[in-house]
Amino acid sequence: MVKIRLKRFGAAKRPCYRVVVQDSQKPRDGVCIEEIGTFQPIAEEKDQVSIDLERAKYWISVGAQPTDIVKKLMNRQAAKKAE
Structure with missing residues (x-):
């Protein structure tokens, strides 16, 4: 099964x-199919999440x-874009 x-x-x-x-069978830090964003929990609130929602929806x-x-995180990104 493929996971995001x-x-x-x-x-x-x-x-x-x-x-x-x-x-989902691969290790957490193993080879991935595609990278669609980043999450930086230590950064400021506005800079924490960056996800390509179009690719995620695909x-x-x-x-x-x-x-x-x-x-x-996707909901947070969508809410940030809506503002």
Whole structure:
């Protein structure tokens, strides 16, 4: 099954995450199909989330399952775009 999930990178104690499309059987930091965004929890509120919503919608339409946290981040990104 293909999932849209977070892939960790960054230094120790300073996490950053890429929002990736990846086979659920692969390791968290393994090879991904496509990177569609980033999440930086330490950054300022307005700069934390950056997701290509068009690509995310495409992957969901072909059967990819977003994780719970990615759903929340996508909703936050959509609300930010609506403002």
